[in-house]
Amino acid sequence: xxxxxxxxxxxxxxxxxxxxxxxxxxxxxxxxxxxxxxxxxxxxxxxxxxxxxxxxx
Numbered sequence: 001x002x003x004x005x006x007x008x009x010x011x012x013x014x015x016x017x018x019x020x021x022x023x024x025x026x027x028x029x030x031x032x033x034x035x036x037x038x039x040x041x042x043x044x045x046x047x048x049x050x051x052x053x054x055x056x057x
Contacts, residue, residue: 020045 023031023041031037035051036044043049 016045 020041023036023044028038031041036049040049
């Protein structure tokens with residue numbers, strides 16, 4: 001069925017969009033508390049964030 005993959009793509013995009021929005025609205029202090037910097041947000045959202053040799057998805 002064509003609609004199911006399209007729905008999954010939309011849901012994935014929506015999830016990344018919400019995550020980006022929430023992280024972007026956090027203060028630098030809050031981001032530091034969870035171990036990321038403002039410049040890391042895009043990598044976190046894309047699932048390409050690495051810290052100390054480990055990848056976080």
